[in-house]
Amino acid sequence: MSINKQKINPNRQEYGNDPLGVRDTSHYQAEYIQSFVSKWDELISWETRAKSEGSFFIDILKQHGVQKVLDVATGTGFHSIRLLQAGFDVVSADGSPEMLAKAFENARSHGLILRTVQADWRWLNRDIHGKFDAVICLGNSFTHLFSEQDRRKALAEFYAALNHDGILILDQRNYDTILDVGFSSKHIYYYCGENIKAEPEHIDEGLARFKYEFPDSSIYHLNMFPLRKNYTRKLMFEVAFQRIKTYGDFQETYHQNEQDFFIHVAEKSYKNPTLENSTMKYSPTVNTAREYYNSDSADSFYAKMWGGEDIHIGIYESENEPVFDASRRTVETMASHLNLSKDTVVLDIGAGYGGAARYLAQTFGCRVKCLNLSEIQNQRNRQLNEEKNLTSLIEVIDGSFEDIPIDDNSVDFV
Structure with missing residues (x-):
């Protein structure tokens, strides 16, 4: 998502002497190192995740007449590949070259060729050309932006990349419950890998530091900003998205504290019949x-x-x-x-x-x-x-x- 020129150790995450003090959007690339990316699909478990979400995203895109999709948080390619298989025209972007390389490799193993672009969301339209019917930002990726200015800038870039009647689909963890009640997870929707622990090591209003522990005893971390649901919706409205519908764990009706993830579907142009x-x-x-x-x-x-x-x-x-x-x-x-x-x-x-x-x-x-x-x-x-x-x-x-x-x-x- 964020592009910078810092020297990155490909085999070790670097957080300095104060890991909890690292609250910087530009640190993203240094977290997704080669060894972590190589295990990412093990964390996700593609087959289990595909079963859990079903055709949810495909159905929403078809309901809105979408043909061209910009996947701005491609990761290792799970959603880009699924959408290509469903017949959509997809451009796959990410800020991590390691993630894009893995996504391209995964696509080839499925007999597909990804059109990949390394891009920073804050200057997305500098690297991505043309307009799209939908922009998708999935995998709790928006949480990597630590400043409100960066979040507003990224949303404005998503908005600008859309056709006049396009939609943005953006998901996030249910940080409200983590902050107010404590962490729990059904472990059946997003991070579906077996024998892998993905839990917060520290949480406050400005930082959610998650620890990922794999069966081979390797440990990795991600520092993220704990977005509250209504705050995210508010930013979308203020950037000029017209109508926003929020789902909880792929369901239209839900209890706030029982959901692992929220999915926001935001329309660029709301046609009011009046x-x-x-x-x-x-x-x-x-x-x-x-x-x-x-x-x-x-x-x-x-x-x-x-x-x-x-x-x-x-x-x-x-x-x-x-x-x-x-x-x-x-x-x-x-x-x-x-x-x-x-x-x-x-x-x-x-x-x-x-x-x-x-x-x-x-x-x-x-x-x-x-x-x-x-x-x-x-x-x-x-x-x-x-x-x-x-x-x-x-x-x-x-x-x-x-x-x-x-x-x-x-x-x-x-």
Whole structure:
């Protein structure tokens, strides 16, 4: 995933004097050394894993009409090879040359030739050309990114590599349960090899250090960032993915603490059926603005530049302060001048993605009506409210301030 020019010992993982202090995206290649990669398929157990996941990924790709797939975390080639066998057009990328070499070897043993590219996710489109119907990032690979900036950059690159109606499929361990409850594993979905231990040696909010012990007594480690499920979903929304569906161990319905892995399926362009039916109810001027805010370019710009949360202006305390902090301070300042309580109803006109409404509802317990003319922004607003369990306090309304569809004298503040 990450490409660097450090000298790597092919037979020994190097973590220095403080293994728990190694929390760096660029350390990825030094972990996947030749001897570890040679045992990776033993850890996975291709036959058992194929049985456990069945046709889950193939079915999802077919449901979305996918033909061209970019596998950005190829590893030793398990999913690239399965998708080629299923008839998909696949490009296989990875940051580890050792992994790509092993994947190419595995493909040849199956009578296939992989098109492989060594690429860093953060600059993916520098090395990968063309557009794809789907990008897949599987095998808990996204967890190798240690900084939020790297995660946002990688997701933006995935987004840019997709056709307008493409999908991203990204999986992760259930770190929420590991952090909050403790580690357990059914050992039947991802790492299916027999007589191999794969368990956390250390876990905190910034590091999950896993230990892998093989039957020949060889031991390897991986340092990873413990992504929480809703945090990952939040990043996807903020990068501008429109609709995200999350599965637990390949199941649509699940109990949060009983799953080993989550699989997120994110759509680049969500076609809202109300869009085609809404044009006639607005004036030409309002509809021009509506079409602009519903466009992919505007939605992507506001989600990335403004974080998909608060208003576009801010009260800055320094010239280098992030716009998110400054705009949130503006909301806090305005709210401080109001006598808000759980009995208060606020109308937020031009609510956008609803950041101000969520702040008011969470902080004061008041009810908020979000009026906004962009159905695309409103869809994400509703999804973010659902994630925060705020749907009982926040109502999102499609509409224009030229004709506000709210009863007179029904709100306390606008």
